[in-house]
Amino acid sequence: MQSNKLFLTPDAADKSAYIDIMTATARAVAAAMDHPRAYAGMEPYALREALHTDELLPAEGCDFAGILADVKDRILPNLLRPMSTDYMAHLHSPALLESIASELIIATFNQSMDSWDQSPAATEIEVEVIRNLCKLYGYDETLADGVFTSGGSQSNLSGLLLARDWFCNTHLKWDVKKSGLPENFRKFRMYSSEIAHFSMEKSAHLMGLGYESVVKVPVNDAMQMDIAALRELIKADVAAGNLPFCVVATVGTTDFGSIDNMQELRKLCDEYNMWLHADAAYGSGVIMSAKYAHRVAGLADCDSITVDFHKMFMLPISCSASLIKDKRNFDALTIHADYLNREEDEEDGYINLVNKSMQTTRRFDALKVWMSFRMRGAAGWSEIITRCIDNAEYFYNQLAADKSVEVFVKPEISSVVFRLLPAPDSKEDADTLNKRIRRELLHKRGVVIGQTVCRGHVCLKFTLLNPMLTYGKLDELLQLILSLR
Numbered sequence: 001m002q003s004n005k006l007f008l009t010p011d012a013a014d015k016s017a018y019i020d021i022m023t024a025t026a027r028a029v030a031a032a033m034d035h036p037r038a039y040a041g042m043e044p045y046a047l048r049e050a051l052h053t054d055e056l057l058p059a060e061g062c063d064f065a066g067i068l069a070d071v072k073d074r075i076l077p078n079l080l081r082p083m084s085t086d087y088m089a090h091l092h093s094p095a096l097l098e099s100i101a102s103e104l105i106i107a108t109f110n111q112s113m114d115s116w117d118q119s120p121a122a123t124e125i126e127v128e129v130i131r132n133l134c135k136l137y138g139y140d141e142t143l144a145d146g147v148f149t150s151g152g153s154q155s156n157l158s159g160l161l162l163a164r165d166w167f168c169n170t171h172l173k174w175d176v177k178k179s180g181l182p183e184n185f186r187k188f189r190m191y192s193s194e195i196a197h198f199s200m201e202k203s204a205h206l207m208g209l210g211y212e213s214v215v216k217v218p219v220n221d222a223m224q225m226d227i228a229a230l231r232e233l234i235k236a237d238v239a240a241g242n243l244p245f246c247v248v249a250t251v252g253t254t255d256f257g258s259i260d261n262m263q264e265l266r267k268l269c270d271e272y273n274m275w276l277h278a279d280a281a282y283g284s285g286v287i288m289s290a291k292y293a294h295r296v297a298g299l300a301d302c303d304s305i306t307v308d309f310h311k312m313f314m315l316p317i318s319c320s321a322s323l324i325k326d327k328r329n330f331d332a333l334t335i336h337a338d339y340l341n342r343e344e345d346e347e348d349g350y351i352n353l354v355n356k357s358m359q360t361t362r363r364f365d366a367l368k369v370w371m372s373f374r375m376r377g378a379a380g381w382s383e384i385i386t387r388c389i390d391n392a393e394y395f396y397n398q399l400a401a402d403k404s405v406e407v408f409v410k411p412e413i414s415s416v417v418f419r420l421l422p423a424p425d426s427k428e429d430a431d432t433l434n435k436r437i438r439r440e441l442l443h444k445r446g447v448v449i450g451q452t453v454c455r456g457h458v459c460l461k462f463t464l465l466n467p468m469l470t471y472g473k474l475d476e477l478l479q480l481i482l483s484l485r
Ligand SMILES: *Cc1c(COP(=O)(O)O)cnc(C)c1O
Pocket: 091, 150, 151, 152, 153, 154, 156, 197, 199, 250, 252, 253, 254, 279, 280, 281, 282, 308, 320
């Protein structure tokens, strides 16, 4: 294998080195799939020792075959295999085959999405994908816009930042971009469910508002934001002279997949002149299921939407988008640099996507969406997403019928939270039992499931993002778990 080549070029020897390296890598990766379980099982100290690296930069290197052999020997066997049907711990999905091919194209051409001259066709494709996504989520595509981001956390920050600046511009006649926060910034309030993602607090900190600006709203039995409680909180804040500017609807909570009532939240936001942001990092995928899309129809009513493609959509990390109903709000993120995105460029038809983005250099992640959406079509996608949601419903029903298990919320998406109850003659308390079962599954059985806390109890969690899972396999996993009790 020729391995001292630097780049893929028109030169025949470079091309053949490229093909050799990619082929050898693909073979090594495929061979690493022979292990039947999600995780080989090594405990953390043993794994750390096995991967101890004295010399990251040896005096003399080796050829590509040499480094690939090392990776094959020490790293690949101990990577987690999210494509395994034994893996359901997190909102972390396997990557669809065609999207791995997209990654090869993305990495090989290494386009940078900040300016048109660094990514001509890639820029145009991202614009097309964003326009179609706006349509998919029910926005008016002529008024809406969006941008790809590094993930849900960044998409949330982007949405909330635009909300803050919109509020300051329209209600306080204050330009945050130019002057920083107004003097009364400590009175700003945003509202999210008490089980919303922690990126709300992180964003509040980054935006200079601090955690105290995030008001946590209690949830009802279905784990949705309690709208009546929210109304009282807003009223009390207004009475106290505070400035409510934004409500965050969680469309698929990280633990339960519960969906806040966006129609009701819209009414409340209109009444109090607030921005409605949808954190649909998880639930954005539901739109693809013909059977279940109605559950997220309220997204069209939100002012900004966080979409994650590296969760339910099963595209490789990272892949996310921030969609905005009224594109004029993107002005908050626009800054012109003489070397990169000159104002005159736009007049001549050059689109510089950096104008909408927090990142400067940015990946061509839109290609993954473009290829996978067009290849599988609405029918193919509907089947995949519907199966994940059906699986969750089936598993929930099996659990609900078992007396040794307690279930909490009927799933709206694909997460099922439950806990095992100790056998009547057992000395082990319930929390210890559930923690022990998760560890045993991970290290002794190579099965990776989630653990969380619900209503004060340690619980187990299945996040079902793998459409290859069958009802039979779910029965088998339940029997395995019950046998460890
Ligand atoms: C995963 C998740 C996020 C964070 O998204 P990343 O892509 O991990 O940055 C935000 N909100 C919710 C509800 C999530 O589930």
